[in-house]
Amino acid sequence: MNDLQQKIYNRLVRYVAFDTTSDPNSSVTPTTDSQISFAHQLAAEMKKIGIKDVEVDEYGFVTGLIPPTTDKKAPTIGLFAHMDTVSDYNGHNIRPVLHENYQGGPLVINQAKNMVLTEQNAPRLAKCIGDNIVTADGNTLLGADDKLGIAIIMTLAEHLLTSPQILHGPVKVAFTIDEETGTGISYFDVKKFAADFAYTIDGANLGDIDCGNFNADSFVLRITGKSCHPGSAKGFMANPVRIAADIIASWPETKLPETTDEEDGFILFKDITGGLEKAEVQGIVREHDLTKFSQFKQDLLDLLDAKRAKYPAAKIEVEFKEQYRNMRDILRTRPQAMELLQGALQENNVSYRLTQARGGTDGAQMTFKGLPTPNIFAGYENPHGPYEWCSLNWAERVLQVLRSIAQNAVK
Numbered sequence: 264m265n266d267l268q269q270k271i272y273n274r275l276v277r278y279v280a281f282d283t284t285s286d287p288n289s290s291v292t293p294t295t296d297s298q299i300s301f302a303h304q305l306a307a308e309m310k311k312i313g314i315k316d317v318e319v320d321e322y323g324f325v326t327g328l329i330p331p332t333t334d335k336k337a338p339t340i341g342l343f344a345h346m347d348t349v350s351d352y353n354g355h356n357i358r359p360v361l362h363e364n365y366q367g368g369p370l371v372i373n374q375a376k377n378m379v380l381t382e383q384n385a386p387r388l389a390k391c392i393g394d395n396i397v398t399a400d401g402n403t404l405l406g407a408d409d410k411l412g413i414a415i416i417m418t419l420a421e422h423l424l425t426s427p428q429i430l431h432g433p434v435k436v437a438f439t440i441d442e443e444t445g446t447g448i449s450y451f452d453v454k455k456f457a458a459d460f461a462y463t464i465d466g467a468n469l470g471d472i473d474c475g476n477f478n479a480d481s482f483v484l485r486i487t488g489k490s491c492h493p494g495s496a497k498g499f500m501a502n503p504v505r506i507a508a509d510i511i512a513s514w515p516e517t518k519l520p521e522t523t524d525e526e527d528g529f530i531l532f533k534d535i536t537g538g539l540e541k542a543e544v545q546g547i548v549r550e551h552d553l554t555k556f557s558q559f560k561q562d563l564l565d566l567l568d569a570k571r572a573k574y575p576a577a578k579i580e581v582e583f584k585e586q587y588r589n590m591r592d593i594l595r596t597r598p599q600a601m602e603l604l605q606g607a608l609q610e611n612n613v614s615y616r617l618t619q620a621r622g623g624t625d626g627a628q629m630t631f632k633g634l635p636t637p638n639i640f641a642g643y644e645n646p647h648g649p650y651e652w653c654s655l656n657w658a659e660r661v662l663q664v665l666r667s668i669a670q671n672a673v674k
């Protein structure tokens with residue numbers, strides 16, 4: 264293993280030993296105290312390797328500056344990775360296992376539990392012949408999402424700080440809280456951070472770049488009925504239970520999460536409660552294209568109009584709430600982040616794919632707050648479960664791409 268990969272690996276092992284599982288049911292920020300302790304550990308390491316202006320704020324966000332090595336004009340670039348791991352699977356007592364110089368074929372994670380990475384559950388492993396692969400031991404997730412991102416950024420920082428001959432402008436780093444719960448990044452002080460553009464290092468597959476995401480609304484349908492004794496209900500009763508079922512069943516089957524992929528949007532009816540007095544249906548609308556997104560909402564409104572006509576005795580109301588919007592359009596008007604990224608990928612011979620995330624990203628929220636932030640792959644696969652794995656060779660490629668971005672940004 265080469266020096267950079269060894270450093271990334273050593274850090275990954277150290278970082279995943281901290282249990283920083285976030286808690287989607289917590290209403291405090293950060294959702295778990297462990298993230299604050301981890302933040303202070305990272306801050307100490309940042310100071311030790313020479314990062315300047317290191318700060319941990321009241322929420323646990325850690326920030327710092329890699330000072331420029333040239334007086335030439337250069338934008339301030341931000342690099343982000345998140346500290347928490349998802350609560351979907353055990354994140355306690357993680358013991359990474361290194362599989363050096365992977366030679367192809369099934370890769371055993373845990374013999375006793377018969378847990379093996381195969382072509383079916385890890386199709387991209389076949390691209391990693393000769394790579395140094397890291398997995399968990401079959402009892403936990405690995406936590407490379409996103410501690411590999413942190414390890415890459417920290418190793419790059421150390422590399423830049425010990426290589427003054429590499430000319431670059433100001434590079435700011437930020438380690439963030441509660442990405443997995445989706446509740447952290449709104450507390451991040453984008454203005455104070457004062458970067459011109461940034462990248463989250465938090466994607467999977469080598470070469471995948473998320474430069475867009477869904478437009479997202481949630482909605483609540485409220486149906487108020489007319490109740491009476493069922494024996495004398497003819498011509499009078501309006502039953503919210505049946506009306507809710509009718510509305511849900513009438514939505515086109517081709518526009519559901521289970522029937523769409525890539526850039527097609529959907530409506531998900533995700534919760535239903537109620538009785539003969541009233542019923543409530545909760546759902547979400549997702550679509551990449553803003554015009555089509557509005558049409559989805561209009562289609563739902565039209566469907567509700569039809570049901571109002573069908574059930575005149577019932578009251579049917581709907582309320583939409585904005586969740587987030589697609590960053591694609593902003594990244595197009597402020598193209599520097601994507602231009603530098605694509606140039607660096609080409610320079611480092613990484614074949615890449617521009618994708619639209621089928622979800623939101625922390626970067627999308629920051630983009631809307633004025634900091635254009637596409638998402639770069641970190642080099643892990645199968646996150647959020649025991650089959651998570653990562654390639655240290657991929658991680659090293661990410662580091663090289665980021666270094667090129669920093670160098671090429673100097674005019």
Ligand SMILES: [Zn+2]
Nearest residue numbers: 408409442465
């Ligand atoms: Zn992540």
